[in-house]
Amino acid sequence: MNVTVWNEFFEERKYPSVSSVYPDGLHTVLRQALAEQLGPGTGVRVALQEEPEHGLGQDVLDDTDVLLWWGHLKQDEVSDEVVERVRRRVLDGMGLLILHSAIESKVAKALLGTSCRITGWRHGDSELLWTILPGHEIVAGVPNPVVIPHGEMYGEPLDIPAPDELVFISSYEGGEVLRSGCAWHRGRGRVFFFAPGHEEAPIYFQPEIRRVLANAVRWAAPPAQPQPRLTRQGEWPAKWWVPA
């Protein structure tokens, strides 16, 4: 399995409150987390927004089973062409993990169709991450609740389509709630939004969070032998036409 961690990699070089937590970038910690959790059979590469084509040429995407996406302040600068390329690749079977503020990324909005806007936010809150589907593979081996000492409140209504599977709901210090773990099928691919991941706190160092990420990668990966495409025109007894 091949995993690609995509990162905006902006705040880690600009703001001390972020660089002090992720001096080598969020992507480095995410890569380490997945390597540690998924073992040597999984290749984990990194792609950055600053690279040509944001590091996501067609060849990279074609060789990616699951893509993790972290973005925030520079999301509007992601090229529409790359967004469309990612969207098509997901519909073709690639898994996608949308992390934290990336719920408002162009990629998320393109695949989900809604504004993906939160109603409000607040920095620093502790968060309780409650499991809703205790038999789901994404929570295997994960305690309930997961306690995040400091993170960021995101408030409902979050403008997303109803998830096909609602895995987590979080609460924050002010009593706000969020559907913080949401799974969707899109085309042949799978999408998982996971809210924790505020850049000023070492959330991706927490073992429980790493376990969720690894579980979600496994869940989102396409099957080894996917379903073949439908038998086409001329072969089916009743003649028909297929879209161009």
Add this chain to the structure above:
Amino acid sequence: MNVTVWNEFFEERKYPSVSSVYPDGLHTVLRQALAEQLGPGTGVRVALQEEPEHGLGQDVLDDTDVLLWWGHLKQDEVSDEVVERVRRRVLDGMGLLILHSAIESKVAKALLGTSCRITGWRHGDSELLWTILPGHEIVAGVPNPVVIPHGEMYGEPLDIPAPDELVFISSYEGGEVLRSGCAWHRGRGRVFFFAPGHEEAPIYFQPEIRRVLANAVRWAAPPAQPQPRLTRQGEWPAKWWVPA
């Protein structure tokens, strides 16, 4: 439209902490709330557990468009025959509102198929009721969030099927969360679970809560002209058999 409010009516006569809030029974306040909200075109009757057949003879159910169900300590004493009668009537088109602790009623468990158990509870907590589906008719005219000063915490995981529509999520003082407004289709009928309603607090006197209840009754009511039953055996071009 005819609505029936069903109540266990036990704690209101036994515990001062309850009778001080609902001296004439929860059902009386629920009936008043619905009459006030739904107007003279809607008939609201009451049925009590202590009555013969728990007040739910077949004729009463056949004449009921939406049934509200409140039960708690005496739920195991409800007769299986009446439970089955209610279940069949819901599948045949009647709406059902499952209120508060009635999520663990026999009727709820029969229609939902799961244990309907909460993971924990605590009396007295304030509750914030957050809207998840702001375009749903059940939240029309309802503020977001609704603040309940004192109620009862119910904790996830709540063992219910994923709702067809998740309308509300609540948080409580200890940071717990609950899917507190859940809508399902069952057969030709509709079921709505609404968590607020702890018997020691005047929750059913709150205008916002009354509005939710009235909206939910309207949502759960069957259409004036429902779909006719499927054309049957002998009439359909390809011969077939229908279940006995």
Add this chain to the structure above:
Amino acid sequence: MNVTVWNEFFEERKYPSVSSVYPDGLHTVLRQALAEQLGPGTGVRVALQEEPEHGLGQDVLDDTDVLLWWGHLKQDEVSDEVVERVRRRVLDGMGLLILHSAIESKVAKALLGTSCRITGWRHGDSELLWTILPGHEIVAGVPNPVVIPHGEMYGEPLDIPAPDELVFISSYEGGEVLRSGCAWHRGRGRVFFFAPGHEEAPIYFQPEIRRVLANAVRWAAPPAQPQPRLTRQGEWPAKWWVPA
């Protein structure tokens, strides 16, 4: 209630096979159908692709409760600006009916996030439209199945998100099937895809089909008194920020 019927209005003036069925355009028949079914309390206007801004200026959309959308061969020529305007208006509460080939419209793809591609098609087939949710308001008074003598086969897999409510499934002469009545919540709005509507057959003259369309308009219309927006920054006890 105000309804706007939007039509591409191309084939009705170009192809005899279409103009013979809809000499004044599909929109004229749809407007008549809705006026007949919904009565004088509902205003039904028409907007055409050839008009400035495709007939969908912001003022028209702001005054529209439910928009019907029929497009086919000229869908790629719809302006992205109008598509985005429609999308935002749906998220803000407007209902949208996506008719027949408009499942591949830009508007549908923008709101659903997937390719919305059918796997194959065939003209002329008879279609059986089976009800899956017999208690849904969209099938009130509608027979089961509805028989469409001549229409168009659309084949699964249809690349759409799983509907929040699956109302109809169709079968065709070659044994193909389609999720032909699909309902979604999107933001504060509602979307309904209804597959029947091939332009070479008088499907929108069928009484059962007209009944479905009218029911769907009623279902998709926003509530008379929608939920107010969330109480904002500075008013909520715990200070927070709202998106710009």
Add this chain to the structure above:
Amino acid sequence: MNVTVWNEFFEERKYPSVSSVYPDGLHTVLRQALAEQLGPGTGVRVALQEEPEHGLGQDVLDDTDVLLWWGHLKQDEVSDEVVERVRRRVLDGMGLLILHSAIESKVAKALLGTSCRITGWRHGDSELLWTILPGHEIVAGVPNPVVIPHGEMYGEPLDIPAPDELVFISSYEGGEVLRSGCAWHRGRGRVFFFAPGHEEAPIYFQPEIRRVLANAVRWAAPPAQPQPRLTRQGEWPAKWWVPA
């Protein structure tokens, strides 16, 4: 992984039309199919309705990861005690495959809450089994459509809750349709209804059908390391109570 195949085993000894296809019982062929598909790491045992406790003592269920259930004419003779035992075991994490006519079994009705009735049936029809979710693990390596030369039509509306994942829709010779592959989460367990399996045709000998069954067993099996139960009373900062 341990799989148990449960069979009514009645018609195979009574009716020549069935014994000619399954002389040693449906369970024997199902067991062979799973052993062949899942390999030596999976133990497959058989339990029969005629055995004490229907072959499903608590020890057997506790040692079962996934249970397959085939029943038809004798479904009403299954003891309520065993039904309740199976139901609890599913809620606790066991997978369940409901095969063909077992959709009307007591076990299915107990877990799904509805009547589970089909609207009509017809013997002998060919069936086309269409994939709706081409990225789902249950269709991995399975062609689309699967053609079943002779089987049994089951007609919609089928009175089941909306599936959490709709994997297959079938069509039959008379133009009828059925949601023929339906997946649900129930408690910590998973349930999959798979419609093909009429006892008078060698459907469970078809390689594509065997592949679906094996995929479904893998999908329904609980994770190797499931989520631990919630931290309990006295350990959580805010004191609470857990159900008895």
